[in-house]
Amino acid sequence: MAKVKVxxxxxxxxxxxxxxxxxxxxxxxxxxxxxxxxxxxxxLEPIQVRKDLAITGIIGKPKKxxxxxxxxxxIEHYLGWDESHEAILVGAGNLGSALMGYQEFQLHGLxxxxxxxxxxxxxxxxxxxxxxxxxxxxxxxxxxLKAEIAILTxxxxxxxxxxxxxxxxGISSIWNFTNTKLKVPDEIVVQREDLSSGYALLSVMMQNxxxxxxxx
Amino acid sequence: MAKVKVxxxxxxxxxxxxxxxxxxxxxxxxxxxxxxxxxxxxxLEPIQVRKDLAITGIIGKPKKxxxxxxxxxxIEHYLGWDESHEAILVGAGNLGSALMGYQEFQLHGLxxxxxxxxxxxxxxxxxxxxxxxxxxxxxxxxxxLKAEIAILTxxxxxxxxxxxxxxxxGISSIWNFTNTKLKVPDEIVVQREDLSSGYALLSVMMQNxxxxxxxx
DNA sequence: TAGATTGTTAATCGATTAACAATC
DNA sequence: TAGATTGTTAATCGATTAACAATC
Numbered sequence: 001m002a003k004v005k006v007x008x009x010x011x012x013x014x015x016x017x018x019x020x021x022x023x024x025x026x027x028x029x030x031x032x033x034x035x036x037x038x039x040x041x042x043x044l045e046p047i048q049v050r051k052d053l054a055i056t057g058i059i060g061k062p063k064k065x066x067x068x069x070x071x072x073x074x075i076e077h078y079l080g081w082d083e084s085h086e087a088i089l090v091g092a093g094n095l096g097s098a099l100m101g102y103q104e105f106q107l108h109g110l111x112x113x114x115x116x117x118x119x120x121x122x123x124x125x126x127x128x129x130x131x132x133x134x135x136x137x138x139x140x141x142x143x144x145l146k147a148e149i150a151i152l153t154x155x156x157x158x159x160x161x162x163x164x165x166x167x168x169x170g171i172s173s174i175w176n177f178t179n180t181k182l183k184v185p186d187e188i189v190v191q192r193e194d195l196s197s198g199y200a201l202l203s204v205m206m207q208n209x210x211x212x213x214x215x216x
Numbered sequence: 217m218a219k220v221k222v223x224x225x226x227x228x229x230x231x232x233x234x235x236x237x238x239x240x241x242x243x244x245x246x247x248x249x250x251x252x253x254x255x256x257x258x259x260l261e262p263i264q265v266r267k268d269l270a271i272t273g274i275i276g277k278p279k280k281x282x283x284x285x286x287x288x289x290x291i292e293h294y295l296g297w298d299e300s301h302e303a304i305l306v307g308a309g310n311l312g313s314a315l316m317g318y319q320e321f322q323l324h325g326l327x328x329x330x331x332x333x334x335x336x337x338x339x340x341x342x343x344x345x346x347x348x349x350x351x352x353x354x355x356x357x358x359x360x361l362k363a364e365i366a367i368l369t370x371x372x373x374x375x376x377x378x379x380x381x382x383x384x385x386g387i388s389s390i391w392n393f394t395n396t397k398l399k400v401p402d403e404i405v406v407q408r409e410d411l412s413s414g415y416a417l418l419s420v421m422m423q424n425x426x427x428x429x430x431x432x
Numbered sequence: 433t434a435g436a437t438t439g440t441t442a443a444t445c446g447a448t449t450a451a452c453a454a455t456c
Numbered sequence: 457t458a459g460a461t462t463g464t465t466a467a468t469c470g471a472t473t474a475a476c477a478a479t480c
């Protein structure tokens with residue numbers, strides 16, 4: 001295979017957008033899609049798209065572009081979205097419930113097998129088809145279900161303690177939706193999703209826009 | 217003021233995490249906090265924290281650190297979080313409802329004045345204190361409320377059309393939670409929040425972890 | 433064939449990190 | 457004072473972009 005030296009996180013983050021575009025293309029019945037087209041659709045540079053796609057190992061055809069079906073398969077395989085991963089969700093509040101209802105995840109191999117919450121009135125109920133269990137069963141539940149991913153949507157003050165329980169129970173990956181930076185062993189994979197950081201960016205862009213307009 | 221050449225988006229994105237730590241410090245009654253401490257807490261390099269804080273214009277004291285109250289004020293002012301912004305939310309589904317319940321936003325000046333949805337059974341109801349109005353009132357509603365921000369949580373297929381209505385109604389900033397890249401005029405500020413990109417990163421890290429372990 | 437598009441190698445750009453003098 | 461911490465200037469690192477030969 002050709003040796004590919006590529007930017008990492010930024011490229012990986014862009015892959016789902018590519019996948020989205022390419023899927024639409026597949027719906028149209030086009031057998032090939034060019035990096036140029038993808039770039040245009042997403043307001044990116046064509047060279048960036050080509051570089052990013054290279055990490056999946058896919059080979060394009062000059063003049064035509066990339067074979068749509070193979071490209072989708074390559075991206076999904078690279079992301080591991082072609083096999084299923086058992087997940088549990090901790091904290092069935094507003095955000096947690098919303099995430100349970102997100103069908104897209106299932107499409108990408110993420111199976112939320114159970115949710116856990118401290119609120120006794122929720123326990124036993126189902127939200128979007130997922131049964132809510134008591135937080136006291138968390139450790140046993142994780143082992144029973146052989147879950148590898150935990151989606152963490154508890155209130156921030158409980159984030160660290162919950163994470164420690166998760167690690168004890170053998171969870172290897174945590175998708176952290178709290179605004180707490182978790183202290184966990186190095187071998188645990190943590191991905192933090194931070195709405196505040198996006199909102200901060202939006203806020204600053206809004207201010208820049210205003211000064212830009214005033215400067216006219 | 218000292219001239220500060222700084223990385224932009226990444227620095228801005230980190231500011232809310234700093235704010236979170238510094239607030240805790242304020243709770244403890246500490247009058248000063250050092251960049252070193254913040255860095256330790258977030259697993260960052262001290263120099264990075266100092267560089268980031270410099271963009272807010274705050275001046276630290278050698279040996280002591282930054283004055284906590286002034287630092288909080290400086291970050292909030294830089295982000296524009298010290299004044300309120302009227303927002304509306306479009307698409308009161310799972311995610312939309314969750315966002316309406318997110319108190320943290322109000323704390324940072326984001327006021328969701330109304331929500332809009334196509335579902336007649338939702339119209340008139342309140343979710344987390346926000347009244348749901350009919351989508352047909354969207355344009356008038358935005359003008360009435362003098363909203364500047366629209367939080368877009370409609371199903372992806374409706375994202376582009378809805379965005380166009382928003383722009384027509386005079387919205388200047390869109391916080392886009394759909395996985396559609398919006399085509400809007402340049403002067404409109406758009407911040408896209410993309411769960412798939414975070415999940416992609418988590419997925420790849422999980423695979424790398426496995427190969428790392430197998431390599432042992 | 434001619435030309436669009438690929439993949440590779442090199443150049444640029446921007447963000448992070450290092451080094452260190454200034455200072456409380 | 458001595459030493460921790462700041463802010464500045466320079467060096468490194470990594471990601472994006474440019475240039476271009478290869479190719480269908």
